[in-house]
Amino acid sequence: MLRVIDRIPLPALAIGALCLGGAPFSPKPHLVEKLHMLITGGLTAPTDWFDLLMHGFLPALLALRLGRMAMGSKPD
Numbered sequence: 145m146l147r148v149i150d151r152i153p154l155p156a157l158a159i160g161a162l163c164l165g166g167a168p169f170s171p172k173p174h175l176v177e178k179l180h181m182l183i184t185g186g187l188t189a190p191t192d193w194f195d196l197l198m199h200g201f202l203p204a205l206l207a208l209r210l211g212r213m214a215m216g217s218k219p220d
Contacts, residue, residue: 149208157206158206
């Protein structure tokens with residue numbers, strides 16, 4: 145499964161993570177807002193959880209990919 149992540153082009157993943165993680169860009173990115181709600185305990189509605197997962201998926205995938213690159217794993 146992790147080999148599939150290693151095959152995703154890094155520039156495409158970075159652009160997607162920036163776009164989806166930052167959208168909407170004003171007044172505050174959704175990801176920042178939802179993480180703040182998670183920390184303060186205000187993340188209760190199912191749509192809020194969905195927003196957190198949707199906006200955080202590509203940034204988390206990028207972090208995983210960069211972590212694997214730092215550990216020296218190479219795509220097949």
